[in-house]
Amino acid sequence: MQDEIFEKCTLKICPKGPIVTDNNTGEILCASCGQVLIDKIDNMGPESRSFDTEQFIDKSRVGARSSLAVSDMGLATIIGSQDKDAAGNSLSGYMKNTFNRLRLWDSRSKSKGSDSNLRQAFTLLHTMKSHLSLPDTVVEETAYIYRKAFAKKLTRGRGISSILYAALYAACRKTGTPRTLRDIAKAGNVRRGDLAAAYRTMVKSLNIQLKPFDPVEFVTRICSTIGVDESTKRSALDLLLKAEDAGFSTGKNPMSLVSAAVYLATCSGGEKKTQIEIAKACGVSNVSVRNLTKQFRNTLGLESEK
DSSP states (O other): OHHHHGGGOOOTTOOOOOEEEETTTTEEEETTTOOEEEESOOOOSOSSOOSSHHHHHHHOSSOOOOOTTSTTTTOOOOOOSSOBOTTSOBOOHHHHHHHHHHHHHHHHHTOOHHHHHHHHHHHHHHHHHHHHTOOHHHHHHHHHHHHHHHHTTTTTTTOHHHHHHHHHHHHHHHHTOOOOHHHHHHHHTOOHHHHHHHHHHHHHHHTOOOOOOOTHHHHHHHHHHHTOOHHHHHHHHHHHHHHHHTTOSTTSOHHHHHHHHHHHHHHHHTOOOOHHHHHHHHTSOHHHHHHHHHHHHHHHTOOOOO
16 A cells, blocks of 8 residues: 555656655645655645634534433534525525524424423533542443433432532543532532432432542542652552551441551651641541551551650
């Protein structure tokens, strides 16, 4: 295939290469002799430059991608407001009245209760996305779980926000994104107990099988919050891996394990961080940090503080 490309090279002593692609002119050239090898190639770049959503919608020929996190999944059709035909000619008075009625019925047909529910829920979801710095995979998974919960009518009597935040926590658990119930409840301004109750109801009704969080996933965030060295973070990770191998971490709160491991790592590294400071960053009580620190030392045979 490469020999066929270089058939147009005019110089017999041409080393045949390297190949240069000019995206502006749509040509492929031989860098040695300058001969155009292939012309009129397809442009793989963007079709136009756009700096905001409005410019993208105006200039794009294909529109935005479909998404579960949009009430109509991005497949809605809208009757344009301009009273002109495809050729740009103005419509007659009769056709203008006809299209005005069509626009009215089009807007009324989209005001169903289900659409209103999904629009409100996904507006909250995009707000939570910015508050918690969530990736698109978590947002799409949350929308998928919420649509299943909405089809089961779990939002009746519980509210949209509680079921949506429960679906968000389930999506974080499913994708391995380290966000706790406390993080989501704080960002969504809801009670942690209400969110936990909604989560249990949703998991039971939808029969969702989720694995518990791995404590290792929270170490980087906690260490960045309290401001410790990289060596301390590695020591905390090593302690958690040892606790997992010893079977010590089974059945315990991941954040409590992280807090105890980070505290022990700071003590061994000579960094002055109190149990109260670490417990506050992890969202647990300092009593949990103290008790799990003792269990860490007894289980792993670590030396006590002097």
